[in-house]
Amino acid sequence: MQVNTRKVAYAIVLAALGVVLGFVSIPTGLAKLNPGQAMINVLSAVLLGPWYAVGIAFVISLIRNAMGWGTLLAFPGSMIGALLAGLAWQWTRNLILTAAGEVIGTGILGAVVGAAIVAPMLMARPTALTALIIPFLLSSLAGAAIAVVVLFALRQAGYATALTGETASERP
Amino acid sequence: MNDVGIVADGLGYRYPGASQWALSDVSVTIAPGEYVLLAGWSGSGKSTLLRTFNGLAPHFYGGEMVGRLSIGDWDVAMTPTSRLVERVGAVFQNPAAQLFSSSVAREIAFGPASLGLSVSVIEERVRWAAEVTGVMPWLERPPHALSGGQQQRVAVASALAMRPAILVLDEPFAHLDADGIDDLCAVLREIHGTGTTIVIAEHHMGRLVADATRMLVMQHGALVADGPPRDVLAGAAVNGLNLPPLVRLAREQGWNSIPLTVDEAVPLARSSGIALSGLKPCLSVMTSNGHGSASVVLAEDVFHNLDGWPALKGLSLTVGAGERVAVLGRNGSGKTTFLKHLNGLLKPDRGRVVVLGQDTRRARVSELARRVGLGFQDPTKQLFRPTVRREVETGPRALGALDVAWLDQLYEWMGLVPLLERSPYRLSEGERRRVALAAALAARPAIAALDEPALGQDGRYRQSLVELLDSLVSAGDAVVLVTHDLDLASAADRWVALADGRAVAEGAPDTVMRNTQAMADAGLRPTDLFELVRRLEAAETADGAARTMGGA
Amino acid sequence: MLSTRSDGLRPETRLALAVGAGALVLGTGLPVALAVEAAAVAVVIVALRLFRAWLQQLRLLLPMLALLALITWLTIDPAEAGVAVARLVLLSAVFLVLFQTTAPEDLGDGLTRLGLPRHLAFILTSAIQFVPVLQHAASDVVDAQRSRGIRLEGDLASVRNYPALLVPLIVHAFKLADDLAEALESRGYSRAARTPLGNRKFSVLDYFGLAGAAGLVVLAFFV
Ligand SMILES: Nc1ncnc2c1ncn2[C@@H]1O[C@H](COP(=O)(O)OP(=O)(O)OP(=O)(O)O)[C@@H](O)[C@H]1O
Numbered sequence: 025m026q027v028n029t030r031k032v033a034y035a036i037v038l039a040a041l042g043v044v045l046g047f048v049s050i051p052t053g054l055a056k057l058n059p060g061q062a063m064i065n066v067l068s069a070v071l072l073g074p075w076y077a078v079g080i081a082f083v084i085s086l087i088r089n090a091m092g093w094g095t096l097l098a099f100p101g102s103m104i105g106a107l108l109a110g111l112a113w114q115w116t117r118n119l120i121l122t123a124a125g126e127v128i129g130t131g132i133l134g135a136v137v138g139a140a141i142v143a144p145m146l147m148a149r150p151t152a153l154t155a156l157i158i159p160f161l162l163s164s165l166a167g168a169a170i171a172v173v174v175l176f177a178l179r180q181a182g183y184a185t186a187l188t189g190e191t192a193s194e195r196p
Numbered sequence: 197m198n199d200v201g202i203v204a205d206g207l208g209y210r211y212p213g214a215s216q217w218a219l220s221d222v223s224v225t226i227a228p229g230e231y232v233l234l235a236g237w238s239g240s241g242k243s244t245l246l247r248t249f250n251g252l253a254p255h256f257y258g259g260e261m262v263g264r265l266s267i268g269d270w271d272v273a274m275t276p277t278s279r280l281v282e283r284v285g286a287v288f289q290n291p292a293a294q295l296f297s298s299s300v301a302r303e304i305a306f307g308p309a310s311l312g313l314s315v316s317v318i319e320e321r322v323r324w325a326a327e328v329t330g331v332m333p334w335l336e337r338p339p340h341a342l343s344g345g346q347q348q349r350v351a352v353a354s355a356l357a358m359r360p361a362i363l364v365l366d367e368p369f370a371h372l373d374a375d376g377i378d379d380l381c382a383v384l385r386e387i388h389g390t391g392t393t394i395v396i397a398e399h400h401m402g403r404l405v406a407d408a409t410r411m412l413v414m415q416h417g418a419l420v421a422d423g424p425p426r427d428v429l430a431g432a433a434v435n436g437l438n439l440p441p442l443v444r445l446a447r448e449q450g451w452n453s454i455p456l457t458v459d460e461a462v463p464l465a466r467s468s469g470i471a472l473s474g475l476k477p478c479l480s481v482m483t484s485n486g487h488g489s490a491s492v493v494l495a496e497d498v499f500h501n502l503d504g505w506p507a508l509k510g511l512s513l514t515v516g517a518g519e520r521v522a523v524l525g526r527n528g529s530g531k532t533t534f535l536k537h538l539n540g541l542l543k544p545d546r547g548r549v550v551v552l553g554q555d556t557r558r559a560r561v562s563e564l565a566r567r568v569g570l571g572f573q574d575p576t577k578q579l580f581r582p583t584v585r586r587e588v589e590t591g592p593r594a595l596g597a598l599d600v601a602w603l604d605q606l607y608e609w610m611g612l613v614p615l616l617e618r619s620p621y622r623l624s625e626g627e628r629r630r631v632a633l634a635a636a637l638a639a640r641p642a643i644a645a646l647d648e649p650a651l652g653q654d655g656r657y658r659q660s661l662v663e664l665l666d667s668l669v670s671a672g673d674a675v676v677l678v679t680h681d682l683d684l685a686s687a688a689d690r691w692v693a694l695a696d697g698r699a700v701a702e703g704a705p706d707t708v709m710r711n712t713q714a715m716a717d718a719g720l721r722p723t724d725l726f727e728l729v730r731r732l733e734a735a736e737t738a739d740g741a742a743r744t745m746g747g748a
Numbered sequence: 749m750l751s752t753r754s755d756g757l758r759p760e761t762r763l764a765l766a767v768g769a770g771a772l773v774l775g776t777g778l779p780v781a782l783a784v785e786a787a788a789v790a791v792v793i794v795a796l797r798l799f800r801a802w803l804q805q806l807r808l809l810l811p812m813l814a815l816l817a818l819i820t821w822l823t824i825d826p827a828e829a830g831v832a833v834a835r836l837v838l839l840s841a842v843f844l845v846l847f848q849t850t851a852p853e854d855l856g857d858g859l860t861r862l863g864l865p866r867h868l869a870f871i872l873t874s875a876i877q878f879v880p881v882l883q884h885a886a887s888d889v890v891d892a893q894r895s896r897g898i899r900l901e902g903d904l905a906s907v908r909n910y911p912a913l914l915v916p917l918i919v920h921a922f923k924l925a926d927d928l929a930e931a932l933e934s935r936g937y938s939r940a941a942r943t944p945l946g947n948r949k950f951s952v953l954d955y956f957g958l959a960g961a962a963g964l965v966v967l968a969f970f971v
């Protein structure tokens with residue numbers, strides 16, 4: 025099998041960055057938002073494509089869980105978000121739509137799936153955890169918005185031609 | 197002795213999308229077992245040449261390669277890197293990026309495992325490489341928990357364990373203290389002794405000029421000099437490089453041979469009849485600027501724990517207005533930790549730090565940042581604006597201290613004028629470091645505190661840095677300089693040697709260097725110029741004694 | 749030397765045991781059974797000297813636990829809230845034991861043999877090593893920006909300045925990735941025949957372990 029060493033290296037570093045950014049939270053008064061994971065989803069979707077993005081989301085969730093910094097609920101949420109963002113980028117090459125993919129994937133689908141699959145394991149009746157949709161949605165909105173701002177800043181700074189179209193594999 | 201030579205014939209290479217050739221028409225034959233020092237200005241193509249040896253350029257980077265390059269009987273153009281690694285081991289500049297395993301043993305084993313060797317052979321290789329490089333005691337530790345110097349050795353061990361016939365190293369000395377450099381040099385001598393070919397690119401040539409059997413100089417992608425180090429260093433091709441001070445002295449004085457060590461320099465200096473008084477000014481700045489004047493920094497018995505590690509243990513230190521103070525010491529001795537106390541990023545656990553009359557514990561970072569400019573060890577970590585100009589202006593704007601005339605002057609000093617409208621990310625490493633340095637000084641602080649400002653720079657820029665520091669102090673500002681490079685530190689008025697979070701000596705550079713106990717404690721080596729002066733003095737005294745005796 | 753910390757059971761066996769124990773915890777409905785399981789987990793944690801690591805985990809888990817308790821309390825009842833919290837705490841503790849006693853690389857090896865793509869396992873184990881590296885880089889960036897007067901104190905007002913933190917951090921991460929790719933390539937990452945390290949044969953102990961894991965899953969249906 026032909027591996028793309030550069031993609032593997034980017035995946036490693038983006039996953040580690042995702043774990044680290046998990047510590048950055050925005051206190052809003054109501055709840056703390058963790059936009060880091062959403063941002064990494066958008067970033068890896070754009071740089072590496074949908075499958076790597078899903079893998080990275082899986083790795084981040086696993087590490088966060090392993091180290092006690094995350095919950096099992098993060099798995100479905102982040103992985104679905106990464107997949108949708110990756111597909112949106114692959115199909116449209118549009119940053120805003122990619123960010124929207126992340127918000128829909130993590131904030132809505134992820135939360136619903138999380139509530140539907142994970143919650144019943146923890147408690148007798150699943151219904152209530154649909155309330156999770158709120159923090160998930162807020163976090164992924166904030167994260168996706170920050171990702172867009174940062175990606176534009178990166179592009180403007182002339183860094184990473186990858187962000188203007190091609191993915192890391194095709195990068196010079 | 198291995199039998200794998202390197203033959204380049206009209207080798208050219210250009211990165212994808214680049215219009216300039218990073219390498220052009222390089223023809224050189226390196227015999228098995230040579231020890232080659234590769235020198236050249238920043239951006240001259242040293243790293244690129246090393247990358248062609250194991251095929252990273254062109255196979256990994258893409259781009260275009262012309263001419264021929266072969267490693268033994270393998271043509272690089274036709275051989276993938278995954279095959280070339282059997283013959284060429286590589287160590288790159290940033291050790292942290294090369295270590296990715298959970299233990300040092302696993303790290304060293306990764307290469308041999310790639311080669312598909314059996315587990316028992318791998319274990320044997322790991323043990324051998326760990327022994328040669330002295331990393332045995334840390335085999336079970338995770339690499340990222342080691343210090344920079346220790347990591348660098350693990351990176352060397354990891355390359356060695358693949359038993360390459362050729363080992364290439366790209367600036368392995370950056371960030372190492374004197375012990376680290378000496379140890380690494382000893383390792384290289386030892387593996388060179390076993391017949392391994394070594395090719396090393398370094399700005400900090402120091403002892404390498406004595407160890408290497410051959411020196412190559414690059415300029416704009418081409419080889420402009422080739423020969424034994426002594427001959428090459430006498431030629432014009434090395435102009436503008438960061439030359440070892442003895443070499444610079446010999447060239448300035450027009451000695452008929454270039455000394456590579458102090459031992460060699462003594463007879464040359466004596467026969468050339470250079471006066472001791474002529475040497476001393478380049479040894480230390482005698483005019484002790486501002487010492488004794490009002491102190492702008494006063495650190496008293498400062499203690500500080502970083503994540504439970506006692507980084508400062510009772511450090512006391514003062515800096516006067518208009519004074520240049522160099523803070524020196526081993527890796528991990530607390531230099532950076534101290535600098536971060538100057539603008540309140542860190543506050544003392546015990547003791548106090550007073551900056552311009554203000555106790556840092558009672559001041560906010562944003563207040564102190566206005567008056568203390570901090571230049572960081574890896575300054576490229578702060579760049580985020582689309583142009584150099586906006587990058588440099590960010591700080592002063594945030595602090596409400598934009599002074600356009602000062603900035604223009606700063607751009608001039610830093611050689612940034614032609615780069616102002618370019619993206620900081622599109623610059624060479626050396627240029628980016630200069631942008632960050634300008635950003636640190638942009639708010640026209642009264643105290644400039646700089647961590648390794650000359651790292652990775654060639655000789656031309658070092659000169660203008662020294663001039664900049666001079667003009668800062670003559671305007672009454674104070675400079676705190678942190679560095680491992682004592683030749684650069686010789687531009688300071690006063691040295692403070694740290695060991696283990698405490699000051700063990702302070703005074704004029706030559707006073708500190710005469711204090712052998714403190715120098716040993718702080719892991720410092722006297723500069724070659726200082727050694728030379730001392731040997732000349734001793735010889736002069738002996739001569740004097742002999743004359744008196746003869747006269748009697 | 750090469751098998752690092754994980755002596756005894758193979759990583760697959762450990763993983764199976766953790767999954768089995770996790771299934772048991774999630775399948776347990778009786779509060780009494782939960783208490784017994786909690787006692788068992790506590791014994792394991794104390795025996796393996798993981799108490800401090802567990803406390804640390806608990807502290808970080810606290811907000812999530814509170815949210816879970818609150819929602820369950822409001823929508824179901826206090827007893828169910830207690831059960832849900834207990835399950836989450838126990839589940840986390842079980843996996844804490846797994847990760848604290850198994851070197852990440854061994855776990856990656858194990859997962860690879862169970863079908864996880866080799867490169868994903870490698871990404872997992874290496875990413876763990878780069879967490880502290882990037883943590884360090886992040887704090888360097890914060891220090892550098894604060895030193896020139898950019899507010900990054902972690903409050904809402906600082907959000908505006910997030911690009912000043914994130915852009916340099918991401919660029920630094922990209923550089924790190926480029927350097928890492930170069931290093932991986934230079935050490936033969938893309939070669940086909942890699943010798944697997946730290947591989948142990950299945951021992952009698954492993955069969956007992958696997959049987960135990962199966963037993964735990966079966967038990968989950970009864971409690
Ligand atoms: N990855 C890259 N992509 C495109 N151009 C590059 C790349 N790396 C280096 N270059 C360019 O190739 C030329 C040679 O660079 P190289 O890094 O080989 O110089 P160097 O001699 O190692 O410099 P330094 O002493 O600063 O490390 C420079 O003009 C540089 O801008």
Ligand SMILES: Nc1ncnc2c1ncn2[C@@H]1O[C@H](COP(=O)(O)OP(=O)(O)OP(=O)(O)O)[C@@H](O)[C@H]1O
Nearest residue numbers: 343344502505507526527528529530531532533534
């Ligand atoms: N044995 C050790 N254990 C833990 N931390 C250590 C150890 N040695 C050094 N350190 C680290 O040393 C640092 C404190 O030293 P500081 O960074 O101020 O060193 P420095 O003098 O600037 O070194 P360098 O020359 O490498 O830049 C901390 O980052 C601390 O984590």
Ligand SMILES: [Mg+2]
Nearest residue numbers: 242243244366
């Ligand atoms: Mg270079």
Ligand SMILES: [Mg+2]
Nearest residue numbers: 531532533573
């Ligand atoms: Mg330092």
